[in-house]
Amino acid sequence: MTLDGPATLDDVARAAGVSRSTASRAINGGLRVSPEAQAAVDDAVARLGYSPNRAARSLVTRRTDSIALVVPEPDGRILTDPFLAATLRGVSAGLAATDLQLVLLVARPGEHPGQMARYLGSGHVDGVIVASHHRDDRLEPELAGGSLPAVFVGRPFADEGLRWVDVDNVGGGRLATRRLVERGCRRIGTITGPLDMTAGVDRFTGWRTEMREAGMPDDAVAEGDFTVIGGTEATQRLLDEHPGLDAIFAASDLMAEGALHALAARGLSVPGDVAVTGFDDLGIAASTTPRLTTVRNPVVEMVNAATSTLLALLAGEPIAMDPQVFEVELVEGASA
Structure with missing residues (x-):
């Protein structure tokens, strides 16, 4: 069959020997199409190089053929935070074998809480993966109560009705702190992540639990923001308020x-004067001097699991609500 231009739906129908409506249904999911007709349409599509019109297809299927990766952080963080950068790469790689397009949603200055959730609920995407969410961004209640398939990378504050994957942040906080206790440190402080994020809360809980089990004071606490500058400023506060500090667990490698x-800057050696442990092992730890002792954050495995779960949901497969929690591992460096 010779065509003067790009193949149309009518061309496919003629080549397959079916009606236009049957060809349309076969291309858009195969609803009420016999196996013989489906095979004929598939063969015609391949021979003619037919590419469906996405706008027309969405009217039939009510699908956009796109999913959103939602990162409620300023856009600059995507480029500088290794966890967020790895999440973006991982989701993109997970969609490579599909026809789905990836839409990246980041926070904008002055954005009102709930604005992202309202966008997601307006039918612009078929599903969503959420990473680095905060308590007040309104994503949890909106997605839990809606029909949009969603998977969180990171434990939600209220996980009823939500699917999520995460690392064992409490266990990781305990592991990093235990390394400092076993070293013989006796005045151990912590730089927490933001406490409006479950990762910040859970790693702080791990530190505090380990400190109390060791019979040590747990008052040397400074909240950080998962950035290098935040870690620097939090450390300065810790040293000012607790001059006898001999160790610090920072809840991310950037803060470490x-x-x-x-x-x-204060003339203190690491680990001679103050030992330091971090959390992530996503490239930063290997480039510091001394090399950081840290906890591995399996972001690749988590993002793969989140993307696979979302694709299964979009395909209509039954998926359990049970969370997927990945184990932690201490990666030895020279800082502790």
Whole structure:
């Protein structure tokens, strides 16, 4: 069959020997189409190189053929935070074998809480993966109560009705702190992540639990923001308020790097004067001096699991609501 231009739906129908409506149903999911007709249409599509019109297809299927990766953080964080960068790469790679397009949604200055949730609920995408969410961004209640398939990378604050994957952040906080206790440190402080994020809360809980089990004071606490600058400033506050500090658990490697800067500026050696542990092992730990002792955050495995779960939901497969929680592992460096 010779065509003067790009193949149309009518061309496919003629080549397959079926009606236009049957060809349309076969291309858009195969509803009420016999196996013989489906095979004929598939063969015609392949021979003619037919590419469906997405706008017309969405009217039939009520699907947009796109999913959203929602990161309620300023856009600059995507480029500088290794966890967020790895999440973006992982979701994109997970969709490579599909026809789905990826839509990235980041926070904008002055954005009102709930604005992202309202966008997602307006039919612009077929599903969503949420990473680095905060308590007040309104994503949890809106997605839990809606029909849009969604998977969170990170434990939600209220997980009823939500699917999620995460690392064992409590266990990781305990593991990093235990390393400092076993080293013989006796005045151990922590730089928490933001406490409006479950990762920040859970890693803080791990530190506090380990400290109390060791019979040590747990008052040396400074909240950070998962950035290098935040880690530097939090360390300065810790040193000012607790001058006898001999160890710090920072809830991310970026903040641990900031701690190393602050300690060096005060003439304190690591680990001689103050030992330091971090959390993530996503490239930062290997580039610091000394190399950080840290906890591995299996972001690749988590993102793969989240993407696979979302694709299964979009395909109509039954997926259990049980969370997927990945184990932690201590990665030894020279800082502790």
